Structures are given as structure tokens and as C-alpha cells.
Amino acid sequence: MNAVTSLLVNELFGPTFQGEGPSQGRRARLIRLSGCHLACAWCDTPQTWDTRRFDLSAERRQCDVADIVDWLTTVPGDLVVITGGEPLLQRKGLEHLLDHLRSTGLDDEVEVETSGTIAPGPVLTDAVTRFVVSPKLAHSAQPERKRLRPDVLRTFAASGKATWKFVAQVPSDLDEVAVLADRHGLAPVWIMPEGIDGDVVVQRLRLLADPVLARGWNPTSRLHILLWGNARGR
């Protein structure tokens, strides 16, 4: 069996703060992988997949896993965030990255952000600290059969390593989240406002916060957007 020893990368950056979700505010290094099989209407990282708006050959490069681990060792922190795009499109390469990371002696927490539409498999599940799974709602304008894969959601829920981060625009989106959470047993739930402008993020979060609390969920802002706007590599 050939090991996949490289990953198609959009950007490597850090130190920064994990801007979103259960680890918000923690110092982190981010690995943004290229490629996504969805095309969400409000996607904040279209440079990873949208060939109509971006020259992907300039936006991505094939990086040896060994070089990525070398880079990680040069940047301080104890959290590695793997995001995209959709990282699980490169599951084999990710397995190799995690294996190499551990064998190099790095005991960092590793958080993988995913849309929850591709099953992670047992090897990767064992190797990561947590998955931050972000199933897409109707406002993503993706067909339901593409954005919601019940079998995959159940696999993540059963892994014991999933936290769920839903992107919401308005409080009525929370009804859609509640249906999914009940139907598939998704917990714990984090709600994040959609937006790539700090004022929009804050306005939406203000409207969402009380309904989120009332439902027993957790709010998250987008710290990197509040701090630096939609700058690349922050």
C-alpha cells in the first residue's frame, strides 16, 4: 500500500488564535487544505475550490508532510487546527501527517474542521483530538443530499470526538439546527454567526446569543474576523 506523504495546501499560518468554536481564543497554528466538494453560497474560503473566481494553481501547493511537521516545530503553540476547504478529501494524507507528528514527539492537540459529509475512518478518528463538524443549513444553497449525509453524521456522533458548529445567520436558523441535533443526536452544539465583516458578526451574534443560551447551546464569535477582518493568513 502506498502511503500518501503529501497534502494539497492552500495556506499554513500561525501563531494565531483559533477564531471559532470550542477552542476559540487558543493560540494555534492553522493548516488550510485545498479542495472542497461543496460550494456554499457564503463560503469564506472560496480560494480553496472556486475555479471561477480564483486561479487554483496559484492558490495551492503540494507539501510534503515532513515539511509541514518541520514548520509546526518552528511555531510555538500546543494546538494544530486543520481546516479548509474540506480536509477529509485528503484523509490518507492527513493520517500520514498525524502519524508523522506523533512520531516526531509532538503531542499537540489536533482539531480537524469538516462539513461532516465524508466519514473520517477509524485511523484518523483515533489520531485526532477532536473533530469540529459543521453541517451546512439550507442557506448554504447546497442540495440537501450533498450537505447532509445522515450515515456520516451518525459516524461522527458515535466517534465521541465530535463537537458541532453550525453557521447561522438569523435566530430562525436555530430551528433547523434543533431538528438536525435531535434527529442525529448531535451534541455539544456551538452556534457561529455567518459573516466576514466584524460588524456583521457582532450584530448577528447579538441576535443569536439569547436564543442559543435558551436552547442549552454555546455561542462562538469569529475572533479572527473581529481582530483582523477577512485578512488572509490570520
Ligand SMILES: Nc1nc2[nH]cc(C(=O)O)c2c(=O)[nH]1
Ligand atoms: N484564526 C483563524 N481561526 C480560524 N478557525 C477556522 C478558520 C477557518 O477559516 O476555517 C480560521 C481562520 O481563518 N483563522
Ligand code: SF4
Ligand atoms: S464546506 Fe466549507 S469550504 Fe466548502 S464551500 Fe462550504 S463553507 Fe466553503
Ligand SMILES: [Mg+2]
Ligand atoms: Mg472554516
